[in-house]
Amino acid sequence: MVKEIKFLDPIRDGFDLEKNMPKLRVSDPTAVQPQYRVELNVVATDANIESGPKTGQALSQSPSGHFRSGTAAEISKDEEGLINKLDDTIKKLKAAQSKLD
Secondary structure, three states: OOOOOOOOOOOOOOOOHHHHOHHHOOOOOOOOOOOOOOOOOOEEEOOOOOOOOOEEEOOEEOOOOOEEOHHHHHHHHHHHHHHHHHHHHHHHHHHHHHHHO
16 A cells, blocks of 8 residues: 655654554454554655755664654754754853843
């Protein structure tokens, strides 16, 4: 079965197997629940306003089930850089506030 689901709200949207594939669970409580292998292909697009949006696809899945993606790594690096810049700015503001006091 191929199913495309678009996530637009990162807080509200998520992939829920029971919601998207309700027939996977047996309805009879005495029946044996079959096991399934579900392959999930993730494609993500960032919203970078400086260099334009980039789209990336999950390249592989680790044994723990977490996806690794080139785009996710880039986004992570960007976020880390922005966090460092924010920390530096806060320090400078605190220093300037101390001088004013």
